[in-house]
Amino acid sequence: MNRYESTGHLLLTPVDREAPARAVRLRELGLGERPDPELDAFAARVARRLDAPYAGVNFVGGERQFFAGLHHAPQAPASAYPARVLARDHGYCPHVAVRRSALVLEDVRDFARFAGNAVVDESGVRSYLGAPLTDRRGIVLGTVCAVDVVPRRWGTAGLATVKELASELVALFHAREDRRP
Template sequence: MSSPPLDLTARLLLTPQDPEGPARAARLKELGFHEEPVAQLDAYAHELARITDAPVAAVNLIDEERQYFAGLYDASVDPAKGPVDPNGGFGREMPRNLGFCVHVVARRTALVLEDVRDFARFGVNAVVDEVGVTSYLGAPLIDPATGMALGTVCVVDTRPRPWGQQGLRTIKKMAAEVQQEIVRGRP
């Protein structure tokens, strides 16, 4: 009896496949998350940016087609205009195929990229050249009711960062706090 041929193409995909996308989108709606910023999640993002000294931090919810930053802090945005300027800065929404959070959701584990350019899979992502992301640290938001990763808590920087074990502990701790808020329903 012969085994089926080995399909290596899935390992080469820059954006992981996401069979849970429709169920995740439905669960996020069930929890009360739609397409608007959440002030409490913006506060979590701001606190995470402060703790890690990163210029951008986010609570990122991922559906079938896109990533939505329900919580976002972007230091490049004029604070007089509020926590996020919809016409500038990092922005609230990104296609699913950009960035690194989709990898965290697919893996259901934290991802530490001190310099994304050191990894062929990540260094060719458009956010490296278009947005200037050089360093990434993210952890999944796991829904205890379904076991699905609903999104991430992440920080990015435009310079390489030695996040180390302290950064990993910090991002996991913040993800656990945010996760509790999310599963209670819309904060």
């Protein structure tokens, strides 16, 4: 059973008991503290594969989220989204991390828990697709996600694609780790 804490929004942010272990693991891997050009390129690939205006590689901390990889299409509507750093109660990636499973929201306004999220009101986010990045130790490091400002039918193909991309990205993290002295 998930426990949730009130954040002052309609959204209830899940309690993240794995955050301390995740922080240690991210430090070990050198992830989550600065923009990473390779992860920016990966986010652009996610956006292309899913035909989405926004995509990211996000690492969820105890108090904030950091998009080490971020992409927005040049023709995407101007807004405060995407930002490299978001509060933990903004967006949907913290839910993916705690649930340890993918999340598909074709229209976030269809779900009371998600409709009142600040990214809806402040940034115009209307749909979300994200999958966890689970490393070889079983720790969810963060998420790979795609976002749109209009409702989207991601479908089973979109879900399969985001999971496949998450798997590829975790393999990249493992290869980086294996090359370290």
